[in-house]
Each structure stands twice: as C-alpha cells, then as structure tokens.
Amino acid sequence: MEFAEHIKTANVEDVVLRQPLQPPSRGTLCITGHHLLFSDREESDSRQVLLLLRNIDAIEKSVENLTGYSGFFSNASHSERMSGSSGTITMKCKDLRVLQLDIPGMEQCLNIAHSIETLSCLDCVSAMYPFFYRPVDLSLPEQWGLSSPEMHYSQMKELYEKWRLSTVNRDYSVCPSYPPAVIVPKSIDDDTLKKAAKFRQGGRFPVLCYYHKKNGMVIMRSSQPLLGANRKRCKEDELLLQAVIEGSDKGYIIDTRSMQQAQQARMTGGGFESKSFYDRWKRFHRQMERGKALQESLIKLVEACGDESNNMDRWLSKLENSKWLSHVQNALSTAGLLVECVERDGHSVLVHGSEGTDCSLLISTLAQLIMDPCCRTMEGFLGLLEREWIQARHPFQQRCAHSAYSHARLQQESPVFLLLLDCVWQLWRQFPLALGFSEALLLRLATEVYASDYGTFLCNSDQERCALEVKERTHCLFRALLRPTERDYYSNPLYERTELAIWPSVHPQSLQLWKGYFLRWTQQVRHLEEAQEEIRNMVIEWGKLARS
Amino acid sequence: QKYYHYVHLFLQVEQVRLLDRFSNKSVHGTLYLTATHLIFILHHHIASVEKLSLTTSGCPLVIQCRNFRVVHFVIQRERDCHDVYSSLLRLLRPVCYEELYAFSYNPKQNDQQREEGWQLIDLGAEFERMGVPCDQWQLTDVNRDYKVCETYPRDLYVPVTASKPIIVGSSKFRSKGRFPVLTYFYQEKKAAVCRCSQPLSGFSARCLEDESMLQAISKANHNSRFLYVMDTRPKLNALANRAAGKGYENEDNYSNIRFQFVGIENIHVMRSSLQKLLEVTGTRSLSMSDYLVGLESSGWLRHIKAIVDAAVFLTRAVTVEGASVLVHCSDGWDRTAQVCALGALLMDPYYRTIKGFMVLIEKDWISFGHKFADRCDQLDGDPKEVSPIFTQFLECVWQLTEQFPQAFEFSEWFLLQIHEHVHSCQYGNFLGNNQRQREELQLRERTHSLWAFLMSEKRNHLNPFYSPAYSEAHPVLEPSTLPYHFKFWRSMYHQFDRSMHPRQSILKTILTLKENSRKAESTLQALESVSTLLHIPPATSRLPHSGSEEDEQEEVGEEATESTDTERTVEGSSGTESRKQSYGELEGTYNSDLVKEEPAVVSLEFGVARMTC
Numbered sequence A: 001m002e003f004a005e006h007i008k009t010a011n012v013e014d015v016v017l018r019q020p021l022q023p024p025s026r027g028t029l030c031i032t033g034h035h036l037l038f039s040d041r042e043e044s045d046s047r048q049v050l051l052l053l054r055n056i057d058a059i060e061k062s063v064e065n066l067t068g069y070s071g072f073f074s075n076a077s078h079s080e081r082m083s084g085s086s087g088t089i090t091m092k093c094k095d096l097r098v099l100q101l102d103i104p105g106m107e108q109c110l111n112i113a114h115s116i117e118t119l120s121c122l123d124c125v126s127a128m129y130p131f132f133y134r135p136v137d138l139s140l141p142e143q144w145g146l147s148s149p150e151m152h153y154s155q156m157k158e159l160y161e162k163w164r165l166s167t168v169n170r171d172y173s174v175c176p177s178y179p180p181a182v183i184v185p186k187s188i189d190d191d192t193l194k195k196a197a198k199f200r201q202g203g204r205f206p207v208l209c210y211y212h213k214k215n216g217m218v219i220m221r222s223s224q225p226l227l228g229a230n231r232k233r234c235k236e237d238e239l240l241l242q243a244v245i246e247g248s249d250k251g252y253i254i255d256t257r258s259m260q261q262a263q264q265a266r267m268t269g270g271g272f273e274s275k276s277f278y279d280r281w282k283r284f285h286r287q288m289e290r291g292k293a294l295q296e297s298l299i300k301l302v303e304a305c306g307d308e309s310n311n312m313d314r315w316l317s318k319l320e321n322s323k324w325l326s327h328v329q330n331a332l333s334t335a336g337l338l339v340e341c342v343e344r345d346g347h348s349v350l351v352h353g354s355e356g357t358d359c360s361l362l363i364s365t366l367a368q369l370i371m372d373p374c375c376r377t378m379e380g381f382l383g384l385l386e387r388e389w390i391q392a393r394h395p396f397q398q399r400c401a402h403s404a405y406s407h408a409r410l411q412q413e414s415p416v417f418l419l420l421l422d423c424v425w426q427l428w429r430q431f432p433l434a435l436g437f438s439e440a441l442l443l444r445l446a447t448e449v450y451a452s453d454y455g456t457f458l459c460n461s462d463q464e465r466c467a468l469e470v471k472e473r474t475h476c477l478f479r480a481l482l483r484p485t486e487r488d489y490y491s492n493p494l495y496e497r498t499e500l501a502i503w504p505s506v507h508p509q510s511l512q513l514w515k516g517y518f519l520r521w522t523q524q525v526r527h528l529e530e531a532q533e534e535i536r537n538m539v540i541e542w543g544k545l546a547r548s
Numbered sequence B: 001q002k003y004y005h006y007v008h009l010f011l012q013v014e015q016v017r018l019l020d021r022f023s024n025k026s027v028h029g030t031l032y033l034t035a036t037h038l039i040f041i042l043h044h045h046i047a048s049v050e051k052l053s054l055t056t057s058g059c060p061l062v063i064q065c066r067n068f069r070v071v072h073f074v075i076q077r078e079r080d081c082h083d084v085y086s087s088l089l090r091l092l093r094p095v096c097y098e099e100l101y102a103f104s105y106n107p108k109q110n111d112q113q114r115e116e117g118w119q120l121i122d123l124g125a126e127f128e129r130m131g132v133p134c135d136q137w138q139l140t141d142v143n144r145d146y147k148v149c150e151t152y153p154r155d156l157y158v159p160v161t162a163s164k165p166i167i168v169g170s171s172k173f174r175s176k177g178r179f180p181v182l183t184y185f186y187q188e189k190k191a192a193v194c195r196c197s198q199p200l201s202g203f204s205a206r207c208l209e210d211e212s213m214l215q216a217i218s219k220a221n222h223n224s225r226f227l228y229v230m231d232t233r234p235k236l237n238a239l240a241n242r243a244a245g246k247g248y249e250n251e252d253n254y255s256n257i258r259f260q261f262v263g264i265e266n267i268h269v270m271r272s273s274l275q276k277l278l279e280v281t282g283t284r285s286l287s288m289s290d291y292l293v294g295l296e297s298s299g300w301l302r303h304i305k306a307i308v309d310a311a312v313f314l315t316r317a318v319t320v321e322g323a324s325v326l327v328h329c330s331d332g333w334d335r336t337a338q339v340c341a342l343g344a345l346l347m348d349p350y351y352r353t354i355k356g357f358m359v360l361i362e363k364d365w366i367s368f369g370h371k372f373a374d375r376c377d378q379l380d381g382d383p384k385e386v387s388p389i390f391t392q393f394l395e396c397v398w399q400l401t402e403q404f405p406q407a408f409e410f411s412e413w414f415l416l417q418i419h420e421h422v423h424s425c426q427y428g429n430f431l432g433n434n435q436r437q438r439e440e441l442q443l444r445e446r447t448h449s450l451w452a453f454l455m456s457e458k459r460n461h462l463n464p465f466y467s468p469a470y471s472e473a474h475p476v477l478e479p480s481t482l483p484y485h486f487k488f489w490r491s492m493y494h495q496f497d498r499s500m501h502p503r504q505s506i507l508k509t510i511l512t513l514k515e516n517s518r519k520a521e522s523t524l525q526a527l528e529s530v531s532t533l534l535h536i537p538p539a540t541s542r543l544p545h546s547g548s549e550e551d552e553q554e555e556v557g558e559e560a561t562e563s564t565d566t567e568r569t570v571e572g573s574s575g576t577e578s579r580k581q582s583y584g585e586l587e588g589t590y591n592s593d594l595v596k597e598e599p600a601v602v603s604l605e606f607g608v609a610r611m612t613c
Helices: A001-008 A076-082 A104-118 A151-157 A190-198 A233-242 A259-268 A290-304 A312-322 A324-344 A359-371 A378-391 A416-430 A439-448 A464-465 A479-480 A484-490 A523-547 B079-090 B111-119 B124-129 B164-172 B208-219 B235-242 B267-281 B288-298 B300-319 B334-345 B354-367 B389-403 B412-424 B436-442 B449-458 B468-471 B506-534 B546-564 B604-611
Strands: A012-017 A025-031 A035-040 A048-052 A056-066 A084-093 A098-104 A163-166 A182-185 A207-212 A217-221 A251-255 A282-286 A347-354 B009-019 B025-035 B047-052 B058-063 B070-075 B138-139 B156-159 B182-188 B191-196 B227-231 B257-261 B325-330
Touching: A001 A104, A001 B079, A012 A035, A025 A104, A035 A324, A056 A104, A084 A104, A098 A104, A098 A233, A098 B156, A104 A479, A151 A163, A151 A182, A151 A378, A182 A233, A190 A233, A190 B325, A190 B334, A217 A324, A217 A359, A233 A347, A251 A324, A282 A484, A290 A312, A290 A324, A290 A416, A312 A324, A324 A347, A324 A359, A324 B288, A347 A359, A347 B449, A359 A378, A359 A416, A378 A439, A378 A479, A416 A439, A439 A484, A479 A484, A523 B389, A523 B506, B025 B070, B025 B079, B047 B079, B058 B079, B070 B079, B111 B354, B111 B449, B124 B354, B156 B208, B156 B227, B164 B208, B182 B334, B191 B334, B208 B227, B208 B235, B208 B325, B208 B604, B267 B288, B267 B300, B288 B300, B300 B325, B300 B334, B300 B389, B325 B334, B334 B389, B354 B389, B354 B412, B354 B449, B389 B412
Parallel strands: A217 A347, A251 A282, A251 A347, B191 B325, B227 B257, B227 B325
Antiparallel strands: A012 A025, A012 A098, A025 A035, A035 A048, A056 A084, A084 A098, A163 A182, A182 A207, A207 A217, B009 B025, B009 B070, B047 B058, B058 B070, B138 B156, B156 B182, B182 B191
16 A cells, blocks of 8 residues: 555554543554554553544644653653653644654654654545445445435425426536535526526526425525626526516525625626516525635634633633624524525525535525424434535535645645534534534534545535545545444434424524534533533433323 | 502503513503502512603603612603602602511511521521530620620530630620621531621730630630631722721631631622623623623622632631631621621531522621611612622522532522512511611511512422432532632513513423423322222323423412512512513514504513503
C-alpha cells in the first residue's frame, strides 16, 4: 500500500497518552494507514484507543533534548530508555477532543508527527478509510442510502397530478451537482428545463424539495439566476416558476443574501429574480452568514470554550464575539419565515442564495422539520438529510475538510452542516417530545461528518460518488444508524408524534450554547451526560410500566 | 367572578386591551381593581406603574411586577387610565404591615390547621439533626429577650467555652451586635460554619472578648489548627468601612485565623445589576449580540458566579480541610446569608430535599434576620434598601440544579413558587425584617405559613429525576464555576413571557409518566395477587390512558387554585398549563410583513384569561 511510504516508524513503546476525562496511561503506539492505535500495558483493564487519523485537525509537536527525562511515571525500569531526547505531540481533533502523546526519542516523535500530518489530510478520496472499512457483522449493502429520488416520488401520490419526475439530468450533463432524477412541474418539459438550467448557477434550476400536504404548497430550491450586469432574462426559467404557482395568486422567493449582496452578485454574472420579469413572485432578502465567515465564527467559539481564565465577562464577550449564536438565531428565524410563508400564509416558496448548496439547504431542512411530522422521526430525519444534503449535494468534502483547530489556510471549509445540527438541537430543546431522536444522534452526526468509517459524507456530489463507486464500495451511515441496537440508542423515549408545526422561539433568551457538543470533553458536561443517560433509562422504564 | 361579592371593588374599567410584551398580540377585557388585587395581579407584586403617552388606540398603562411580570394595558379613556394609575399608586404603598394581604388572606382553614402549618419547621430539631448541642457546642439563652442582638433569633448556638461575658463583649464589638454564632455543623469533621457581622475594628481597635470568641470557635474543632474568616465583601469595600469605625479582622490580633476576602458586591450594585439585566431582556426584537453584550454589561451572571465561588470555597474549607469557617460581610444578613445557605446546600443532602430547603431558608434567611421587608419593599420604604439578594440565592440554587439534575428533590417550579410568595405577602413567613418584629406582629396567630401550603402542593414541585442514591454517593456537591456553566434563568425573569419558553415541558411529561408508571406498577401487583388467588393468568390490565391522567392533574391544579388561592389567579408556575395548548401559538416574529390578524387569543395565563369573562 502506498501508505507505507508515509510511515517511517510504525510502533513506539513507552508512550504516554493524555486524554480528556481520563488519567494518563502508558503503552504502545502504532500508526497505520488510517488509524492511530494506542494500547496500554496494563494486563487487567487494558485500554485501547483507536483514532481515525482523518479526525485529527491539527497537531503541535515539541521535542526536547533532555537527559534524565523521567516522564509522568518515574518507574525505575523505564528510566534507562528514557535518558536522552523525547517529544510531545498534541493532537487536536475535529470532534474537539485534544489528546497528547509523550514519545521517547526525538526521531521517533518526529517520524510519528510526520505520519500523522500527512495521513490525516490525504486528498485522495478513494484511499480514505470508508473504502477499507469492512466490519464482520455487516456486508456491503444491496441498496446504499435510505431512498432515492425515484422512490421518494413514487411514495408521494399527492404529487402525481401536478408534478413529474424528470430524468433530464440522468447523465449529470444538465446539472453536475443534482441527482439523476428531480421533481418538477408536470407542464414543464425537459427541453425547457435544460434551458432554465443554463440560466442558473451551476445548472441548479428550480426543483421541488418539499410538498406541504395540508395545503398543496411547495418549497422549491435552486441557485441564483444568471442575470449579470445586462439583466438578461430567460423565458424558460420564468415559465418554470410560473408553473410552480399555477392556480395561486403569488409565490415567495427567499434569497439568503442581503439585497445589497444580491445586487453585487450581478457584477459577477449572478443576480436575483427581478420584479418586472417575475411579477407574481415576492422576494425577501435575509442575509445569512456562509463560507469563511461561518468557519471563523466556529473557530472563535471553540477558542472561547477553551479559555481557562475563569472570567465571566471575558467569556460572555468572547461568546458574543464569535457570533455563532447569532447565526443559529438567524438560521432558525429564516426557516421560521419560510414556514410562515408556506404553512400560515399558504403560498409556495423558492429558496436560493448564490450556489444553492449551503444556506438554502439549511433553511429548507429546518423548515421541513418544523412543518412536517414525517421528518421528525428518526428515519424521517435521516431521510430528510439524505434528500437535502446528500442527494441535493452539499459539498461535504470541501466544507468539512477541516474543523476549528486547523492551522491550514481556509479554503472552502464552512460548518454549515454543524450549524444545522445546532439548530436542530435548539428545536429539540424547545420541543423535547416532538422529535423521535435524541441529542446523541446529533452528536454522532457531528462527529461522522468530519471523520467517518462510512461513505455517506464522502465526496462533493452524487456524480463524484458514482465515479468513485462510493455506493458499491462503502457502508452507508444512515442505514447503520437504523439497525435495531443503534436505533434504540439514538431514539427519544419521550417521543410523541404531533401533527402541528413546531414553531421555535427565536428570542435570544430562548437559545443556548450547545454544550453537549462544544464542551463535550469537559468533566461537568460528561457528568451531565451520565446523569442524562441514567434519566433516560428511568424514563424508558417508566414508559414501559405506564404502557404495560 | 363568583367571589367578588365579598371583596370591595375599587374600580371597574371596561374595554381594556392587554398587550403581549414581545409580540403584537393583545386581548380585550375588563379591568377590576380591588383593595388587594388588580385583577389579577396582587398589588404587592407591583414594583412600578408607568403611564405612557396617549396613543390613538387609548391610554397605555405599564405595570412591572416583582415576579418579573410586565403587564401592558391599553385603556380607552384617559380618565379611566388616570384613575387606575392613581389608585394603584395609592394601593401599592402600604404604610403598615396590617395592610398587607397576609392579614386578610383566608384559605378556609381552621385555627388548628393554621397552627400545624406554623409548626412544620422546627429549628431546634434542625440543630439536633446536625448533632448540636454536643460536647463542644451549646444552646445559649443570652438572646432570650432579644437583649444582646435584636435582629438575631432567641435561640443561638455557641461554643461551650464561650461564656456570657465573652458573648456580650463580642457582640458590642460587632456591627448591630451580630456576634459569631453557629449556623451549620458538619458532623463528619466536627467543623462549624459560623456567621456574624463585621468587627468595629476601625484602624486599630481591638476587643479581647471578640478575640476569645473566635479562639473558642477555633478550639471547638480539633481537626484544624486554624479558623477561616471569610469576609464576603470586596477588599476595597472592607477597607472603606474602616474609616467608619468598622472593618475586618486583623490577622495579627486573632490567633490562628486565616483571613480571606471573596469579593461579592453590595446590595446597591446588585440592585442596579438586575435593573440593567431586565432592561436588556425586556427589549423587543432583541438581537443575539445585544443580548449577550447586555448580559455581560449587566454583570448579573458575574455576581451569581461570585456567590457560588464563595460557597464552593466555604464547602472545600469545611469538608476537605475540616476547618471551621466564620463568614461575615457588613451586617451579616445579605451576602453572609447567601454564602452560608448555599454552602450548607452543597455540604448537606438534606437541604436539597423539599423539607430541608424550607428549613434552610427558615434558618439562614428568616431567623437570622435577612431584612425581607426592606429588601423586598413590603412597606413604603427606602428604595435604596431594596435589593434582589434572596432572588440571587434562589438563582444560585437553580444554577446548581442545572449542573446536578439528580441531586435535588425539588424542581425549578418550587423555587419559582417561593420567589412568588416572598413578594406576594400572602403568607406571614417573610413579613418583617427579623424574628422579633414577627413576634410583635403576631404573625403565627394572624397569618398563614407558606411552608404548609407548599407542602400540600409537594407533588407539583417534585423533580422526577431526583435520586436519593445519588445523594448518598455524592453527599457533597462540587460544582464547576467555570463561566459557561452559568446560564440566564429564563424561567424566572421571563416567567410570564410564554412565547420564550420551550413549547413542551419535559418536566411535566415526566412527572405524569412517573406517576402513571407508579400506578401501573401497583395495579399490576394487585392484579397479580388477585389472579394468583383466582388462578387466572395475568391479563394486560386496562389502565387509565395517560391523557386522562393529565386532565385529572389539571383539574386538581385548578381546584387548588380555586379553593386555597381564590384571589390569586396569576399563577407562578406553569404547572397547570396544558401541553397541547401551547403549540403553534408563536406569533409571527419572523416577518412583520406577513403577520395577519390573529383570531382572539384563547388564553394567556390562567388568571389573565379570566379577564375576558
């Protein structure tokens, strides 16, 4: 395997591992192509740590040339080996854990550090662990994923009258980032779609993402129209949108950029739907943070959480300065606006920003959770994520290449998916009975999206996934999560289906820092987690009794 | 309306609109003003009334309550509004205690029941529970007639070696005569928590009796060679006090003490801090940034953290080092009460039960003379004496319940109820400033005890996650006081702003579930025993559906409010609120363009809803 060339030292003895919430332990360190393996030497109660190298966001190393280094354990039997040099590697993980290795021997330490640095950010997708992950109790699935656009359409009988499944994108030629099949108005033929696609950035023409059964209104999703400085127009795009609101007096467009941003976009060939050409559509502009700014917000928040000055004013000011909670508030309130349009005002809505692969997905996902009880079960939620984020393409590979600790220059990283999970957590806090899954599921997803044994979050699009045979050669996380044992673990024992929309409060007083994630590796949060686990068991017990 | 016949109606104004603070909703109704209530707000809850300028729809009247309710009325005619306004101003400034609601409140109990209510908490028994009197600590009768210190209770516990002359001498050297006395005894290490006021040391004064007093406290504990003296004030404040002939203990004069400042701010700082906090959180359409900046600049959470930090320090000194600690501030009735009570709560699982918590408040707050009348502005008094010291204590407890979900027998509803009634003046417990005054007012004979009422409602205040086993395993709580563990207490400061709360109450659901499972268990057991008798295989029993149980609870709740609480319909806890009702009532805060005329609101709080009938 080509990994071998990056591994000069595969094994080191006498390494001390320090990790949060546990006492330091001494043992053997082993580096493989994808993992860092540590096993301590205690015969009884032996502990092993298996860490995906992909999970490591940043490492810091320091070497010392000490004579008489005595390390944490000043055990005499080790002391001969420890004279001389030594080194320390601090590994900051994408799941926000910080681990430290004390390695005897400067050269070994540098070798290990080098291996971690190289192997943790390999670019080649097909060399990543999901392609090698073959657990004994799991055979590669017949069907990858929970559903497909075709299956989704066939299950939605209400759609048949006015909507059709178009395979105009079957070879990804119309829109490389869309799946092969999409749902569009019945009256619009594939040729019109092709032309409309040319008028939208990246070919992401408006497609249906949600049908509201209560009133037949829909949420459509697209990228920005390519008006450009000359205010070009596209008859086919106008027709397509016209067909969406057939039989209704108007529709709404929610643009996730500010008016100013949208106008500026015209200079670079983009733009927005102007009133004169789309006269039955009313536009709202809601500026949502994306891209680099969002990544920087996460970095600042994680930095604030690690601040040890124990000063209240400093903490509150850093929390404010990170703006993370503002982004949470903004996302929830924009999703609230979307739901208000569809559910309360009874009109269809088109959502887009510029590319239509980040904020648009975020708010359409949240809106569906708020409105549709079917999305609030565990299957429903995972299915929703699959439709909106995997099939409709969020570029996971780019967005989640690094997390908050990385020193690498920011490129396309942006924690949009993490922001979604945070917003869902806020919903769950406000409606603890309405969601079929628990916080643990959100935490698991937040970890898996950055480093995973599964292929679900690999690649940037469906097309890439097919090219690399991800669906044939890797396991699917969503299916794994729905296996009975895992499912029990991640379900919400208090879940009680409600048909009503779950309108979240977006007052700042109603939103909270997601401690379970951002402070996950602190003692107090761990205690709280244990308490919650116990409480959960009690609740399950009472539930059984009450139902018996 | 059935009970109006016996209350004198001061005023009645038709066609009044009640506005929601954070949305555009409003309800129409009639406003009634009686001697004790503005339907349905107790006058005593009212902190301030404000008349705003006239608008097209009528004359607005804003009432701010001490339980953090803000009511915004719009009254059609300006004259009516002025009448209400001036009547309120008159009514909410009682000049003597007898005007307070507690003296007219009649929950249809006979004298014996009332008497029993007052006997519920017995501090003598509490000290016995701690293991006092013992070979080192005794009950002294020096204050039997409130001669030595009129703000202390009659019964005080001091070291056996502290003779009367020492006590009297020491009391003369302490502000307001509040000499060092025992408030908590940590039996395991024989370490004592004592409290007092600041010494009148000025720049150089000494008092041998006071020095012997501290010596006696120190000697009563064989586990430690020294005594901690915790001055809960910031050092600067203590230094400033020296100029007024007061100050703090000079380590050179007292043998074997370790002196420590812990820096909790004074009542004036706390009062303005809360005011700033409420200003910030009362803003409509508050942005996240303004909220966090406001939270920081109010300093409120910093003060809360300072109190918990002090309590943690106290707890460690006692439980880990086994040292005795003497706690004081200036007069020893504000910060001292906060720190001693919170420390005891951390050390002793008993205080984390419902009964124990009542005992704790009775001991460290009521009997040791926290000035409830002044701090809570019970009579028309000096506004500079008002301060949310007790509210802060309740909040500190709440912050702990959030860190230790299994350690407390009570839920936050209990804390909210206590807070409600500290201000309602409906019960006698918190009236007046000290025990002596309470005896003069004959509160035990003329008013009712809150503790008995809360005990009768115990079921509504239980924390379903409480685990006695947890308390056994963790008798001493060690909270983290890192800044991010302190949260804004929404359920307190936005108690009545329903749009801000979780739409589904996990607490209520779980209480119901727990109750059902308990019933199911006993039914199953009963069935099993019957079936074994009759040789019938156990069938699945038909149990009341959870929904019906909920209704039942609902009814019980309302009934309780009807019978014992007839005139107080502004409910403090959301305990009687139906889960189902609370869905989908969120106003269109997302976009004002889209807000449509809402159909008349079904109900806000129980009490307010009555306005419409």
